Amino acid sequence: MAGWEGDGGCVLRSGAMRIHFHGAAGEVTGSLHLVEAAGRRILLDCGMIQGSPEQEARNAEPFSFDPASIDALVLSHAHIDHIGRVPLLVKRGFRGPIFAQAATADLMPIMLLDAASLAENDAERANRRRANGVPEIVPLYLREDVVNAVEQVRKIDYDTRTTIAPGIDITFRDAGHILGSCIVELWADGKKLVFSGDLGPKGTPILRDPTPIAQADLVLMESTYGDRNHRERLETIQELGEIFARAHAEKGNVLIPAFAVGRSQELLYWFAQNYDAWELSRWHIFLDSPMAAKVIGVYERHTELFDEQARAVWQRKPLPFKLPNLHISESVDDSMAINRFEGGAIIIAGSGMANGGRIVHHLKHNLGRRNAHVVFPGYQAQGTLGRRLVDGARWVRIHGKDYRVNAQRHTIGGLSAHADQQGLLAWYGQFEGAPPVALVHGEDKAREALAGEIHERYGREVFLARPGRFIDA
Ligand code: ZN
Numbered sequence: 001m002a003g004w005e006g007d008g009g010c011v012l013r014s015g016a017m018r019i020h021f022h023g024a025a026g027e028v029t030g031s032l033h034l035v036e037a038a039g040r041r042i043l044l045d046c047g048m049i050q051g052s053p054e055q056e057a058r059n060a061e062p063f064s065f066d067p068a069s070i071d072a073l074v075l076s077h078a079h080i081d082h083i084g085r086v087p088l089l090v091k092r093g094f095r096g097p098i099f100a101q102a103a104t105a106d107l108m109p110i111m112l113l114d115a116a117s118l119a120e121n122d123a124e125r126a127n128r129r130r131a132n133g134v135p136e137i138v139p140l141y142l143r144e145d146v147v148n149a150v151e152q153v154r155k156i157d158y159d160t161r162t163t164i165a166p167g168i169d170i171t172f173r174d175a176g177h178i179l180g181s182c183i184v185e186l187w188a189d190g191k192k193l194v195f196s197g198d199l200g201p202k203g204t205p206i207l208r209d210p211t212p213i214a215q216a217d218l219v220l221m222e223s224t225y226g227d228r229n230h231r232e233r234l235e236t237i238q239e240l241g242e243i244f245a246r247a248h249a250e251k252g253n254v255l256i257p258a259f260a261v262g263r264s265q266e267l268l269y270w271f272a273q274n275y276d277a278w279e280l281s282r283w284h285i286f287l288d289s290p291m292a293a294k295v296i297g298v299y300e301r302h303t304e305l306f307d308e309q310a311r312a313v314w315q316r317k318p319l320p321f322k323l324p325n326l327h328i329s330e331s332v333d334d335s336m337a338i339n340r341f342e343g344g345a346i347i348i349a350g351s352g353m354a355n356g357g358r359i360v361h362h363l364k365h366n367l368g369r370r371n372a373h374v375v376f377p378g379y380q381a382q383g384t385l386g387r388r389l390v391d392g393a394r395w396v397r398i399h400g401k402d403y404r405v406n407a408q409r410h411t412i413g414g415l416s417a418h419a420d421q422q423g424l425l426a427w428y429g430q431f432e433g434a435p436p437v438a439l440v441h442g443e444d445k446a447r448e449a450l451a452g453e454i455h456e457r458y459g460r461e462v463f464l465a466r467p468g469r470f471i472d473a
Pocket of ligand 1: 079082177198
């Protein structure tokens with residue numbers, strides 16, 4: 001039985017496992033949980049806070065613990081809201097091992113080098129506009145900090161129980177969210193904690209389904225979509241085809257903000273599957289993301305993680321990552337050349353929430369066009385440009401300038417990389433005896449709805465994690 005919530009500052013009784021919440025506790029980004037057990041301190045994830053500039057400024061604040069006091073870091077998956085502050089942790093004194101699934105470890109340098117470049121560019125831009133006397137903005141971390149952090153990584157395969165510190169074992173299980181994504185089982189002090197990481201929905205293309213786990217003394221579960229159910233994936237796919245048909249008739253472009261890991265590859269998978277039905281040969285398809293291109297390389301190195309269907313797809317033509325009219329733009333010049341297309345282009349670019357990256361430039365060029373279509377296949381967090389567009393803003397401010405939005409906007413819910421409410425309840429339902437559960441990685445509305453459902457179905461009180469609070473297993 002879990003001892004319930006408390007504020008920080010209490011002394012841990014011996015033989016207990018205590019989890020402190022430092023991030024993604026009441027919001028969906030900045031995943032960061034500290035486990036105290038067996039006399040050790042283990043971090044689960046060390047993610048970046050993403051959202052408005054004010055929210056993102058919090059990334060630079062000191063950690064609410066001493067990084068040098070941490071014995072090991074365990075990463076659930078390579079999304080930046082789960083690993084984005086790792087270089088900062090190392091820069092500020094963390095010297096322990098970083099445990100990551102093999103594909104996560106391969107994705108990590110790609111993701112973090114990109115984050116470092118973005119931080120350097122942002123700082124440079126802000127400094128150019130800086131008024132006299134205002135102190136210079138320093139980037140959160142540099143590329144060399146990423147190189148240092150990556151040196152501390154130790155790869156672990158799925159389903160392999162590993163001792164990460166004296167008295168503490170973990171096993172990674174496939175979470176079906178992105179390539180290499182993990183559910184973390186952690187044993188210490190005779191207790192077992194299960195951290196869901198981000199859970200994928202069943203039937204995600206390319207990936208296997210999330211692994212059911214039978215036993216836990218405490219579950220930390222994500223709750224991003226705790227208050228809603230996704231549309232059927234096939235309906236969504238159909239809708240995507242219809243949007244392409246409409247955009248073609250209107251001679252417009254289609255812009256798709258997509259994360260470089262997972263969503264971009266999944267889209268290409270659907271394009272290959274529907275290549276003839278959607279008459280995709282009449283389009284120029286751009287994957288405008290050097291990062292997504294590198295990620296494709298990681299997918300190709302880890303085909304052992306694909307599900308059976310994907311293995312079959314990879315035996316046929318066209319291959320998802322080698323569509324005949326797919327242009328992968330790596331250089332800035334290649335990216336800028338896309339601007340000359342006033343129609344006939346499908347542009348997939350990051351970031352997935354349009355709060356940075358090349359998609360922002362394409363939005364600047366296309367938002368004013370009535371025949372342009374912007375398709376949002378993923379979650380848009382509060383404070384991001386993507387969220388403002390999804391919420392129907394008529395004007396948006398980008399890089400200090402206002403843009404009128406005439407483009408047509410589409411939210412296609414069924415491609416989410418996250419399990420929906422039914423999926424989360426089904427995964428939780430596979431535990432024996434409805435173990436205590438703390439909800440992380442969800443905005444309050446979503447968590448409260450999920451907590452209500454869990455209480456109703458399983459009679460279990462649910463703890464809503466908050467920064468600075470803790471729970472004992
Ligand atoms: Zn994720």
